[in-house]
């Protein structure tokens with residue numbers, strides 16, 4: 384395969400500013416699917432585009448690809464403005480947005496060969512693409528005999544025929560079993576390690592948490608957080624100290640007086656904002672409260688996500704406003 388084309392050094396692979404899209408429902412109400420969204424996907428690596436169901440991810444991805452026209456805002460893909468500049472970069476962008484459409488009775492390999500011929504790329508790319516997604520051994524099997532995960536990986540292989548610099552995958556792990564999820568994750572990692580940019584959307588954070596280098600979190604069509612996964616999880620704010628004391632009321636008073644927030648979950652006090660367990664024990668001991676249990680609960684991206692998006696899928700839905 385040739386070296387994947389990349390945008391100029393330092394340019395983001397995707398840059399979205401002030402993007403907005405409303406839909407009109409059958410009851411003539413307006414749904415704000417995407418609301419003044421800013422999104423920056425750095426060039427290279429895996430970028431998780433995360434948000435609960437209905438938070439506007441698919442609509443955004445469709446706007447990135449010029450499939451849906453935004454009400455306002457701007458989109459740049461690999462430096463080119465969408466939609467006007469899209470023809471110049473479309474050959475370097477691969478996307479899996481809807482369920483893959485392959486002939487069920489043909490083998491995976493034959494499906495890819497037909498596709499390669501249709502888009503006028505050399506058939507020799509087929510083997511490399513199958514290899515990249517770990518399907519070379521199963522390339523001769525009929526598509527309909529593939530597992531859901533294999534079908535997804537074949538869809539990714541199809542995008543690789545063009546040797547894209549940017550891959551956009553909408554919920555590629557949806558409905559997959561744990562092994563299927565691991566396989567798709569490994570494929571995304573391998574593609575990013577080749578210098579490509581992989582933009583992957585998901586409503587299930589656990590599915591991308593371990594593979595994404597950077598993430599953007601959306602809720603109700605708006606960006607609520609972005610950055611490196613480690614930064615979102617790191618820092619004092621991201622850890623909670625759990626401490627068990629005989630007198631939780633007195634313990635909580637001491638800790639709150641120190642400026643930390645405290646929640647009594649019935650069994651232990653959960654302290655956030657403290658620099659660590661040692662600081663919490665010290666403050667308590669100075670007030671003659673001696674913990675019988677101390678621990679640190681590290682937050683995972685899931686809890687950060689639930690906090691940011693207002694806890695759960697319902698909170699992420701697009702608001703309806705009167706037309």
Ligand SMILES: Nc1ncnc2c1ncn2[C@@H]1O[C@H](COP(=O)(O)OP(=O)(O)OP(=O)(O)O)[C@@H](O)[C@H]1O
Pocket residue numbers: 406407408414415416434435436437438439440441442443586700701
């Ligand atoms: N064609 C459409 N007509 C009307 N409303 C739409 C249309 N497409 C999407 N919506 C609404 O826009 C909002 C955002 O939907 P979208 O599919 O972009 O979210 P999503 O984050 O991709 O959700 P999911 O993870 O469930 O696919 C939802 O309220 C959805 O019902």
